Amino acid sequence: MKGGEIINSLKEKILNTSIELFYKKGFEATGVREISKKAKVSPSMINYHFGSKKGILKEIMELFFSYMEEYLNKEHVEEKKFEERIRMAIKSLVIALRKNEKMFKIIMTQIPDDDIDLIEYRTEKMKKIILGKIFLDEFKGFNSNVKYEIIGPALSGMIFSHFLLKDIATQISGKIFDDEFYEIYPDYIADIYLYGALKKLKE
Amino acid sequence: MKGGEIINSLKEKILNTSIELFYKKGFEATGVREISKKAKVSPSMINYHFGSKKGILKEIMELFFSYMEEYLNKEHVEEKKFEERIRMAIKSLVIALRKNEKMFKIIMTQIPDDDIDLIEYRTEKMKKIILGKIFLDEFKGFNSNVKYEIIGPALSGMIFSHFLLKDIATQISGKIFDDEFYEIYPDYIADIYLYGALKKLKE
DNA sequence: GTCTATAGTCCGATAGAC
DNA sequence: GTCTATCGGACTATAGAC
Numbered sequence: 001m002k003g004g005e006i007i008n009s010l011k012e013k014i015l016n017t018s019i020e021l022f023y024k025k026g027f028e029a030t031g032v033r034e035i036s037k038k039a040k041v042s043p044s045m046i047n048y049h050f051g052s053k054k055g056i057l058k059e060i061m062e063l064f065f066s067y068m069e070e071y072l073n074k075e076h077v078e079e080k081k082f083e084e085r086i087r088m089a090i091k092s093l094v095i096a097l098r099k100n101e102k103m104f105k106i107i108m109t110q111i112p113d114d115d116i117d118l119i120e121y122r123t124e125k126m127k128k129i130i131l132g133k134i135f136l137d138e139f140k141g142f143n144s145n146v147k148y149e150i151i152g153p154a155l156s157g158m159i160f161s162h163f164l165l166k167d168i169a170t171q172i173s174g175k176i177f178d179d180e181f182y183e184i185y186p187d188y189i190a191d192i193y194l195y196g197a198l199k200k201l202k203e
Numbered sequence: 204m205k206g207g208e209i210i211n212s213l214k215e216k217i218l219n220t221s222i223e224l225f226y227k228k229g230f231e232a233t234g235v236r237e238i239s240k241k242a243k244v245s246p247s248m249i250n251y252h253f254g255s256k257k258g259i260l261k262e263i264m265e266l267f268f269s270y271m272e273e274y275l276n277k278e279h280v281e282e283k284k285f286e287e288r289i290r291m292a293i294k295s296l297v298i299a300l301r302k303n304e305k306m307f308k309i310i311m312t313q314i315p316d317d318d319i320d321l322i323e324y325r326t327e328k329m330k331k332i333i334l335g336k337i338f339l340d341e342f343k344g345f346n347s348n349v350k351y352e353i354i355g356p357a358l359s360g361m362i363f364s365h366f367l368l369k370d371i372a373t374q375i376s377g378k379i380f381d382d383e384f385y386e387i388y389p390d391y392i393a394d395i396y397l398y399g400a401l402k403k404l405k406e
Numbered sequence: 407g408t409c410t411a412t413a414g415t416c417c418g419a420t421a422g423a424c
Numbered sequence: 425g426t427c428t429a430t431c432g433g434a435c436t437a438t439a440g441a442c
Contacts, residue, residue: 031417043419046418048425048426112227123375160368161360164364181352184353190355201349234435235437248408258437410441411439415437417433418432
């Protein structure tokens with residue numbers, strides 16, 4: 001499971017099936033019987049391998065965040081200038097989220113808000129990714145009265161909402177998001193964010 | 204219920220309690236017993252007034268969309284120029300969503316994806332709000348090769364994600380979104396969208 | 407219109423055999 | 425490590441009295 005080892009194939013089957021079902025139907029709407037039936041294992045295997053249904057959620061979070069940290073650490077953006085750093089940060093974030101979009105949606109929308117452990121774990125990890133690694137560091141060179149609690153979330157909002165609202169966007173517009181789309185998407189977002197829609201529209 | 208009439212106080216109690224619970228815990232995680240207990244009515248009143256638990260969801264959608272349509276129809280932006288129209292559209296959308304942020308989050312994240320009727324109803328109404336009323340009309344004056352399926356969602360993404368991820372944003376940043384915040388928020392979003400973050404940072 | 411009582415189903419978790 | 429069988433409780437919806 002960790003780092004691509006192939007151990008415990010049954011556990012992986014449960015995990016992958018759970019990701020599909022939690023993504024499509026939601027955590028609460030998915031029963032352990034449904035997971036075990038679709039994964040072709042016994043229901044008791046869920047409790048044996050994960051302790052409880054919530055235990056699956058915990059492992060999904062660990063898998064997602066360990067992937068994200070590893071992926072985003074690979075990038076060396078320190079030596080680039082501001083525009084280029086923002087552009088690269090957007091590109092790598094889009095790639096990383098696209099590879100894990102089901103887990104991302106589950107983690108952002110399906111964690112029960114009364115499970116303090118899971119909520120705190122998510123908060124800590126998201127803080128590391130959003131504040132530490134990607135956005136706030138980039139703004140340190142600037143000394144203005146800009147509200148960072150708007151300008152940062154404005155960027156992450158453009159990206160996050162795409163992955164969270166993908167299905168609804170497809171229902172509304174009919175647009176399907178394929179490889180061709182994701183090739184131009186990060187640069188478009190970067191352009192709008194850095195230079196605005198007006199420049200984009202008039203060019 | 205419609206247009207502020209005060210009829211059927213028990214039905215309203217159930218509806219308001221449901222909005223609170225669906226927002227906080229999610230639709231599936233909330234039981235009819237819990238709603239009825241908190242609203243201090245009998246569980247059978249839910250089926251009497253709404254037919255089923257899903258019936259509450261349907262009424263929440265109708266309430267939200269009738270409010271949004273009424274509110275957004277009040278604005279007369281046709282005579283303004285592009286920048287001003289975008290700015291006003293953002294402001295009225297933010298005000299309308301803030302007034303109904305709980306219903307909005309429920310509608311965007313809690314509709315069961317296998318309930319075709321509810322999904323289609325949401326799609327039709329969202330299309331009317333997003334495509335027809337607010338964004339796409341604004342771009343008709345431009346003849347460029349700009350991808351509207353990016354530039355439109357980029358704007359709605361900045362706004363929608365704020366309301367969908369508010370709680371997580373507060374957990375991460377500690378920031379609380381008060382009246383003061385919402386006074387500057389729409390213009391900030393408009394500035395970033397129209398002219399970009401770089402201009403904002405350097406001014 | 408509102409209640410109590412309950413029917414009928416499904417839930418997550420576990421005991422115990424292999 | 426994997427299975428079958430089952431416990432105890434919670435679920436939504438409804439019947440029927442008032």
